[in-house]
Amino acid sequence: MPGAILGWLLTIPFGFLLDPVFDAVGGALLVGTDGLTPLWTTLTNTPVLSLANLGNTIVLGSLVSWAVLAAPLFFAVRIGVIQYRRHLYPKVAEWRIVRVMKASKVYNVYRMFRP
Amino acid sequence: MARPKLLRWQAIVPLSLFLVLLAVTALLFLDTFVERRVEDSATYLVGARVDLESADVRIGEGSVTLRGLQVTNPYAPMTNLVQADEIVLDIRKDPLLERKLHVDTVALRGVRFGTPRETSGALENPPAGAGRIRREIDAWVERVRVPPLSLEGLGQVLNVDAISVDSLQTLQQARLAQAQADSMLESWTVRLEALDPRPHIDSARALAERLQAADLGQLGVTGVTQLAADARGTLQDLEQLQRGVAALDSSARQGLAHATARLQAIADAQLADYRYALGTLRLPSLEGPQLSPAIFGEAALDWIRPALYWTRLVGEYLPPGLDPRRYAGPKRSRASGTTVVFPDRDAAPRFVLQHADADLAIGGAGVAAGTYLARLAGLSSAPTVYGRPMELEVGRRDGVVGPRNIRVFALLDHVSAPMRDSLDVVVSGFELPAVDLGALGARLLLGEGMTALRLRRTGDRIEARWTWRTPAASWERLDGATPAVDSATIGSQAWAESLLWRAVSGIRDVSIDVRIGGTLRQPSLGVSSNVGDAVARSLQQAVGREVERAEREVRERVDALVQAEVERAGQAFAELEAGVSERIGVPLAELTDVRALLETEIRRLTSRLPGGLQIP
Numbered sequence A: 001m002p003g004a005i006l007g008w009l010l011t012i013p014f015g016f017l018l019d020p021v022f023d024a025v026g027g028a029l030l031v032g033t034d035g036l037t038p039l040w041t042t043l044t045n046t047p048v049l050s051l052a053n054l055g056n057t058i059v060l061g062s063l064v065s066w067a068v069l070a071a072p073l074f075f076a077v078r079i080g081v082i083q084y085r086r087h088l089y090p091k092v093a094e095w096r097i098v099r100v101m102k103a104s105k106v107y108n109v110y111r112m113f114r115p
Numbered sequence B: 001m002a003r004p005k006l007l008r009w010q011a012i013v014p015l016s017l018f019l020v021l022l023a024v025t026a027l028l029f030l031d032t033f034v035e036r037r038v039e040d041s042a043t044y045l046v047g048a049r050v051d052l053e054s055a056d057v058r059i060g061e062g063s064v065t066l067r068g069l070q071v072t073n074p075y076a077p078m079t080n081l082v083q084a085d086e087i088v089l090d091i092r093k094d095p096l097l098e099r100k101l102h103v104d105t106v107a108l109r110g111v112r113f114g115t116p117r118e119t120s121g122a123l124e125n126p127p128a129g130a131g132r133i134r135r136e137i138d139a140w141v142e143r144v145r146v147p148p149l150s151l152e153g154l155g156q157v158l159n160v161d162a163i164s165v166d167s168l169q170t171l172q173q174a175r176l177a178q179a180q181a182d183s184m185l186e187s188w189t190v191r192l193e194a195l196d197p198r199p200h201i202d203s204a205r206a207l208a209e210r211l212q213a214a215d216l217g218q219l220g221v222t223g224v225t226q227l228a229a230d231a232r233g234t235l236q237d238l239e240q241l242q243r244g245v246a247a248l249d250s251s252a253r254q255g256l257a258h259a260t261a262r263l264q265a266i267a268d269a270q271l272a273d274y275r276y277a278l279g280t281l282r283l284p285s286l287e288g289p290q291l292s293p294a295i296f297g298e299a300a301l302d303w304i305r306p307a308l309y310w311t312r313l314v315g316e317y318l319p320p321g322l323d324p325r326r327y328a329g330p331k332r333s334r335a336s337g338t339t340v341v342f343p344d345r346d347a348a349p350r351f352v353l354q355h356a357d358a359d360l361a362i363g364g365a366g367v368a369a370g371t372y373l374a375r376l377a378g379l380s381s382a383p384t385v386y387g388r389p390m391e392l393e394v395g396r397r398d399g400v401v402g403p404r405n406i407r408v409f410a411l412l413d414h415v416s417a418p419m420r421d422s423l424d425v426v427v428s429g430f431e432l433p434a435v436d437l438g439a440l441g442a443r444l445l446l447g448e449g450m451t452a453l454r455l456r457r458t459g460d461r462i463e464a465r466w467t468w469r470t471p472a473a474s475w476e477r478l479d480g481a482t483p484a485v486d487s488a489t490i491g492s493q494a495w496a497e498s499l500l501w502r503a504v505s506g507i508r509d510v511s512i513d514v515r516i517g518g519t520l521r522q523p524s525l526g527v528s529s530n531v532g533d534a535v536a537r538s539l540q541q542a543v544g545r546e547v548e549r550a551e552r553e554v555r556e557r558v559d560a561l562v563q564a565e566v567e568r569a570g571q572a573f574a575e576l577e578a579g580v581s582e583r584i585g586v587p588l589a590e591l592t593d594v595r596a597l598l599e600t601e602i603r604r605l606t607s608r609l610p611g612g613l614q615i616p
Helices: A001-018 A019-030 A034-044 A058-092 A097-105 A105-112 B009-046 B094-098 B128-143 B171-197 B197-214 B216-278 B290-318 B493-504 B530-607
Strands: B050-058 B065-075 B076-089 B103-114 B327-330 B338-341 B352-362 B369-380 B389-399 B405-413 B421-437 B443-459 B461-470 B474-477 B510-518 B525-530
Touching: A001 A019, A019 A034, A019 A058, A019 B338, A058 B338, A097 A105, A105 B009, B009 B050, B009 B065, B009 B128, B094 B103, B128 B290, B171 B216, B171 B530, B197 B216, B197 B530, B216 B530, B290 B421, B290 B443, B290 B461, B290 B510, B290 B525, B369 B530, B443 B493, B443 B510, B474 B493, B493 B530, B510 B530, B525 B530
Parallel strands: B103 B352
Antiparallel strands: B050 B065, B065 B076, B076 B103, B327 B338, B352 B369, B369 B389, B389 B405, B405 B421, B421 B443, B443 B461, B443 B474, B461 B510, B510 B525
């Protein structure tokens, strides 16, 4: 949960920045590829599924981009976290500000969500 | 080692609370969300701001109530096209799961038209579709040349010297004709010299004389046979030469036909130059059909601009066929993107309004007061899928006072290409609007009368006629003053104002016909009115002689400027014609004669040979 919240907060700005890319990807898939038109026709006219708004270039572009990049990103981030915990975290934990945060009540709330 | 807990209530409880909070918030703000979406969608469709005071969504009951709707007139941003106090829609719930809106019935209350707005409803950045259409129509309006009605040039000393020589087409055409004639004559002469028929003709004549003088007794059979054989050989040479000269003659005659056409082009250019020169003097036309567009042209453009706009907009948003349609995505913090809609022949359209019976009540005691019954059926975002045309009918149910009749009938058939739209509107007994006529410096108050619009659209072609009739017109000056006087000098502003005011101010019966034809992107506009005829009659009485004098002077000036070149062109053409006749026609005739002579002599000579001996 904390990881999800942290990831969400960190990646939101990237979402805004990458909107033009998502728009281009979605446009290419929705409009630029005639062979996919029957697929989109079915998806966007299927009950409940059509609520996902997959006919929008940004929505579809970001979804497809996520699907393509999810696996590589997972492994890259996993390696990054391991390296962080091994080399950086011991030093960060000694920082005064980190110690202050750990002593605060907010940290106790955070700990409630930790496995 | 302790087993991890399957359910961690420390996390589940806050998460559940968060989700409940999210759902409650969504329900609380659903009305606001719908209100914003209605405003955004309608603004996108209309191309001007649409405001909504509130929306009340009751999904369980399948009803949506919209209150305080104001739709800005795109061509008058400080005026509402329509305003409605309350609109109640009964919607189907199942299509909502497919992001589709299917409305069974609509009821409207407190509908008013043309109400003033407190703030401008113009958009800084009009949406792509509506904005583009409006720009294209505005550009077309800019290109339409409404002829000016200017009388102030009359009576002034005509400055015919101001006519620019360089602008006269006649001179260019005449110079071109001269150059062409010279070039043709030179070319044909060179070709004739290459054929060089003269020595052949002379030689053939000499041979013919020898044949005439030939004596069978002196030459003997062998000598005559030889002479005749020589003559046959010469005859064959002459035939070949004659074919060459005849081909040249044919080519020259075709060239002469082109040159004749060029002379006609000079005459046409001279007429065009008369028109151009008269145009620079801004002399008024004295014919009613030409004056009506000058008087009502600007007003007619203002009238037809919305008609063209809505006709094109309907075609833009309700096209036939199943091609994917692109719309701007919803407004949000992230980029809107483009929403592509894929109509499915086997699925319901995105939007359907099956049937609407609306009572439109206009209150008060004015001429428009009363109740109107509007019936709409078959409005769909995908007419091809829906499979039937849309119909709209509006009629007056009863009247408090005033209108004797109001009837609107529209049929939009977009089921298949080409789109076929028809609209018939007849309104009689209403107080018709006032029209500012800048060309006359007057305002025409049409009073109570009748207006009828008949519009037909097939594909990209449009044909429409908008008629205004009133027996109760009145006039007032735009500047409020009554123009004085007949003592003003002809051509002065005071004289022009006085003349026009006298011509129109007494007209009570006014009829105006505006016609649109051609294509929706490049329509043609025609205007006719009895007001134009009345102004023409007054002008003919007052300034007919002045205009005739001015036209005569202008023609004389143009003639003086172009006459020398035109005469030179005519002379070049005459020389070309004479040259063709002399240099090609004469040798060709001589060749024909000498050939005939040779053939005669050969026949005569050989007929005397014993046994009728034939020469090969």
